[in-house]
Amino acid sequence: MAVIDYGMGNLHSVASALAHVGAERVVVTHDVEQIRAADRVVFPGVGAIRDCMAEIRRLRCDELLQVALTEQHKPVLAICVGMQALMSHSEENGGVDCLNVIPGTVRHFGHPLHDADGQRLKVPHMGWSEVRKVSEHPLWNGIPDATRFYFVHSYYVTATDRSLLAGSVDYGVCADAALARDNLFATQFHPEKSHTAGLQLLRNFINWTPAC
Amino acid sequence: MGLAKRIIPCLDVDNGRVVKGVNFVGIRDAGDPVEIARRYNEQGADEITFLDITASHEGRETTVHTVEQIAEQVFIPLTVGGGIRSVDDIRTMLNAGADKVSINTAAIHNPELVRQASQRFGAQCIVVAIDAKRVADVEGKPRWEIFTHGGRKPTGIDAVAWAVKMAELGAGEILLTSMDRDGTKNGFELGVTRAITDAVDIPVIASGGVGNLQHLVDGILLGGADAVLAASIFHFAEYTVPEAKAYMAERGIEVRR
Numbered sequence: 001m002a003v004i005d006y007g008m009g010n011l012h013s014v015a016s017a018l019a020h021v022g023a024e025r026v027v028v029t030h031d032v033e034q035i036r037a038a039d040r041v042v043f044p045g046v047g048a049i050r051d052c053m054a055e056i057r058r059l060r061c062d063e064l065l066q067v068a069l070t071e072q073h074k075p076v077l078a079i080c081v082g083m084q085a086l087m088s089h090s091e092e093n094g095g096v097d098c099l100n101v102i103p104g105t106v107r108h109f110g111h112p113l114h115d116a117d118g119q120r121l122k123v124p125h126m127g128w129s130e131v132r133k134v135s136e137h138p139l140w141n142g143i144p145d146a147t148r149f150y151f152v153h154s155y156y157v158t159a160t161d162r163s164l165l166a167g168s169v170d171y172g173v174c175a176d177a178a179l180a181r182d183n184l185f186a187t188q189f190h191p192e193k194s195h196t197a198g199l200q201l202l203r204n205f206i207n208w209t210p211a212c
Numbered sequence: 213m214g215l216a217k218r219i220i221p222c223l224d225v226d227n228g229r230v231v232k233g234v235n236f237v238g239i240r241d242a243g244d245p246v247e248i249a250r251r252y253n254e255q256g257a258d259e260i261t262f263l264d265i266t267a268s269h270e271g272r273e274t275t276v277h278t279v280e281q282i283a284e285q286v287f288i289p290l291t292v293g294g295g296i297r298s299v300d301d302i303r304t305m306l307n308a309g310a311d312k313v314s315i316n317t318a319a320i321h322n323p324e325l326v327r328q329a330s331q332r333f334g335a336q337c338i339v340v341a342i343d344a345k346r347v348a349d350v351e352g353k354p355r356w357e358i359f360t361h362g363g364r365k366p367t368g369i370d371a372v373a374w375a376v377k378m379a380e381l382g383a384g385e386i387l388l389t390s391m392d393r394d395g396t397k398n399g400f401e402l403g404v405t406r407a408i409t410d411a412v413d414i415p416v417i418a419s420g421g422v423g424n425l426q427h428l429v430d431g432i433l434l435g436g437a438d439a440v441l442a443a444s445i446f447h448f449a450e451y452t453v454p455e456a457k458a459y460m461a462e463r464g465i466e467v468r469r
């Protein structure tokens with residue numbers, strides 16, 4: 001299993017969480033051969049989108065990801081900024097074109113942000129929010145609807161094709177918390193930081209055999 | 213249901229051991245940080261904060277190693293603070309497995325560090341720690357100033373204005389400690405907590421003075437904090453994290469269970 005490393009922050013926690021739930025030979029790498037040889041790929045990400053996209057392109061991680069997704073049909077899990085990078089465009093850093101793997105937008109939560117009761121909401125959205133399961137998926141196995149996961153983000157994803165929505169989160173707006181298409185699953189939350197529920201999702205990922 | 217209010221046990225670590233002072237004097241030994249962090253993870257803590265109070269250089273290397281060990285076993289967010297002075301220090305801690313890094317004195321000496329760190333690593337991992345102490349009122353209004361050196365050295369900087377400035381420079385969160393209350397078990401200084409939570413749009417963690425579970429509730433309902441941090445009530449098993457969450461939930465606060 002390969003965790004794609006494009007030099008943006010703490011990827012060890014993803015790797016140690018995967019190892020904790022039984023993944024064998026987890027490598028954190030941007031080496032072409034290692035990623036090609038891996039049976040599963042995790043595409044994480046933290047930090048600002050412009051720097052992330054620059055590093056993804058410089059290290060050709062975009063091409064590696066495409067190969068894993070469409071040629072090798074390997075299970076791929078994208079996390080947080082990894083999910084945002086899959087979309088068409090992000091408003092962050094004055095507007096950045098992303099990979100357009102999943103058509104959709106990444107927008108700022110906006111100021112001021114309020115919930116349905118008029119309470120002020122802080123940005124970044126930081127902490128534990130309930131995720132509504134919108135569709136059944138093998139990665140949700142053993143995870144009840146409305147389980148709390150750990151989020152930390154100021155920008156939120158909206159996929160154009162609403163049939164891809166696997167989970168949603170309400171934080172002043174209704175944001176896409178999880179998207180699923182064929183052998184790809186993407187989460188805005190951090191499963192590696194979401195305690196038992198997050199570890200369950202990672203366990204489901206390492207046991208997942210996509211139909212395609 | 214909205215965002216859960218967070219409970220954050222804090223480990224003050226000196227040379228690889230968890231300690232907790234009373235007003236930074238009279239330090240008691242509370243044990244092995246890795247063991248304690250694992251216990252809080254199992255209890256359902258929402259995050260863990262690790263504050264390194266080690267003075268020596270050798271001790272700092274111990275800290276990196278301890279953070280690595282915690283990060284391998286704890287699957288909730290981990291914040292590391294204490295002695296962070298540069299972008300390199302931040303990178304070292306993030307690489308060791310920290311999710312967020314807390315900057316305190318270095319932000320006072322060099323506010324640009326907050327901007328640089330936020331641009332480089334993202335606001336989500338930059339916490340600015342503020343140690344505030346109440347000073348003489350101005351025109352009948354309370355005023356809090358930032359103090360360094362464990363609350364001994366005044367800086368003349370207004371704590372509320374500083375919090376606003378740090379948010380503008382790119383801090384993702386404020387860790388607010390009342391130096392009047394830290395270690396006293398008399399509860400948070402709610403005045404400064406409220407003043408700062410009202411003044412900034414980023415989340416605020418209240419810290420300093422928790423002696424019982426009602427103090428946690430007050431920090432959220434009266435102080436407006438997004439998260440509450442406590443050390444000794446958890447270390448010495450006066451209360452467990454589930455007990456704290458049950459108490460808060462009974463009083464209408466959303467918590468993760």
